[in-house]
Amino acid sequence: MDVQFGNVIINDIANFDSLEAAWDCFNWLKHMRENHPVYYDPNEDVWNVFLYEDVKRVLHDHTLFTNKKKRSFIPIPRNLNNRSNLNFSDPPEHQKRRALLAKAFTPRSLKDWEPRVQAITDELVDEMEGRREIDIVQSLSIPLPVIVIADLLGVPSKDRNIIKKWSDTLFYPYEQGSMDEIRRKKQQAHQEFFQYLYPIVLEKRHQLTDDIISDLIRAEIDGERLTDEEIVLSSIGLLGAGNETTTQLISNCFYCFLIDKPSTYKELRENHDLIPKAIEEVLRYRFFAKMDREIAQDTNVFGPKMKKGQAIVAWISAGNRDERQFASPEEFDIYRKGNQSHLTFGAGPHFCLGAPLARMEARIALKTFIKRYSKVSIPKTFRLQDHLIKSVSYASLKSFPLIVEK
Ligand code: HEM
Numbered sequence: 001m002d003v004q005f006g007n008v009i010i011n012d013i014a015n016f017d018s019l020e021a022a023w024d025c026f027n028w029l030k031h032m033r034e035n036h037p038v039y040y041d042p043n044e045d046v047w048n049v050f051l052y053e054d055v056k057r058v059l060h061d062h063t064l065f066t067n068k069k070k071r072s073f074i075p076i077p078r079n080l081n082n083r084s085n086l087n088f089s090d091p092p093e094h095q096k097r098r099a100l101l102a103k104a105f106t107p108r109s110l111k112d113w114e115p116r117v118q119a120i121t122d123e124l125v126d127e128m129e130g131r132r133e134i135d136i137v138q139s140l141s142i143p144l145p146v147i148v149i150a151d152l153l154g155v156p157s158k159d160r161n162i163i164k165k166w167s168d169t170l171f172y173p174y175e176q177g178s179m180d181e182i183r184r185k186k187q188q189a190h191q192e193f194f195q196y197l198y199p200i201v202l203e204k205r206h207q208l209t210d211d212i213i214s215d216l217i218r219a220e221i222d223g224e225r226l227t228d229e230e231i232v233l234s235s236i237g238l239l240g241a242g243n244e245t246t247t248q249l250i251s252n253c254f255y256c257f258l259i260d261k262p263s264t265y266k267e268l269r270e271n272h273d274l275i276p277k278a279i280e281e282v283l284r285y286r287f288f289a290k291m292d293r294e295i296a297q298d299t300n301v302f303g304p305k306m307k308k309g310q311a312i313v314a315w316i317s318a319g320n321r322d323e324r325q326f327a328s329p330e331e332f333d334i335y336r337k338g339n340q341s342h343l344t345f346g347a348g349p350h351f352c353l354g355a356p357l358a359r360m361e362a363r364i365a366l367k368t369f370i371k372r373y374s375k376v377s378i379p380k381t382f383r384l385q386d387h388l389i390k391s392v393s394y395a396s397l398k399s400f401p402l403i404v405e406k
Pocket residue numbers: 059086087098149238239241242243245246249289291343344345346347349350351352353354355357358
């Protein structure tokens with residue numbers, strides 16, 4: 001199995017001195033947009049772009065900004081010579097790889113998945129019954145995506161805790177310890193996860209059912225099919241791509257609706273149809289994301305001369321608050337026109353394949369919860385710093401207590 005864990009890690013230029021400063025990274029992003037929209041970091045030999053159009057260009061234009069990169073800011077697994085690997089490839093080879101995986105993400109699959117996601121959400125919200133204080137992160141945002149993906153892949157949901165543990169070890173870049181130690185842990189988690197999934201794939205080959213692994217076994221393009229190993233690796237990749245991201249989206253929705261703009265919860269309770277648009281505004285306003293690429297040929301498209309082989313980071317969250325694209329961008333406004341043009345799901349050939357699933361999970365989670373509880377408030381003792389954890393997006397909520405009333 002040809003798996004590597006990030007060769008040379010790019011250290012971040014944003015050096016926040018506390019988790020709260022990191023949570024409020026939008027001030028720093030604004031500063032960079034206004035003062036250093038195209039910024040070269042000589043220590044790391046990395047370019048950084050902060051404006052909406054520039055971020056979009058980096059994500060779209062693989063001829064100038066390739067995904068076949070030697071360096072990255074996250075030590076995620078790379079399965080380089082393998083069709084399960086979408087991340088480290090460019091068109092045209094990327095197209096076929098993506099098309100095979102996309103066989104499991106059709107609009108029809110999404111329709112079939114909806115009742116399954118609803119049933120899982122109902123169960124989680126039912127478990128909150130009788131409690132006056134609920135930690136929404138631990139009770140809903142964390143368990144929902146991992147149970148959903150285990151169910152959709154077709155692996156036993158009783159194994160969700162160990163699956164979550166493997167997924168965290170593999171894809172969270174911020175563990176304590178030396179790089180060697182982190183790599184060793186990741187290798188081990190990868191091996192264990194691989195050995196867990198492999199027999200499941202073999203079994204399903206003999207008995208195809210209604211799940212993503214079976215869809216990937218069936219998938220065929222120009223006579224090409226995925227091997228067992230590629231199906232296992234694709235499944236691991238989906239967990240990595242979808243778990244922490246969707247957890248953050250759901251948690252951040254509650255934060256925006258109750259803290260950034262506290263009138264929102266009531267508005268959504270009165271009109272559920274506003275929920276999808278509110279989710280788009282959270283994706284634009286409070287979702288930390290950045291992506292990296294390598295410069296494929298010398299270029300001066302952004303002004304200064306950038307050299308082939310240098311790394312470039314596209315600061316998606318900075319683009320999402322660029323006033324050239326969004327009026328009054330620092331305002332959280334669920335009625336905003338065109339907020340779905342945010343870049344949080346990427347842009348161009350690598351646009352997130354799981355975006356419709358993530359949107360559906362968030363919509364169902366919020367609607368089910370909001371329908372159940374008429375009033376929600378934050379405990380008086382709430383202090384943000386007690387509820388933050390270091391994460392891929394610098395700082396995310398590890399807990400968020402809510403006081404609820406039916
Ligand atoms: C809020 C939740 C999510 C966010 C913010 C998010 C964000 C992204 C972004 C920014 C990319 C583009 C990466 C690049 O340009 O290099 C991406 C790609 C991808 N995402 Fe998501 N994602 C989310 C949820 C999911 C889910 C639930 C799944 C599937 C279960 C998923 C599967 C993928 C896959 C397979 C790709 C690779 C596409 C390609 O390279 O062609 N994502 N995602």
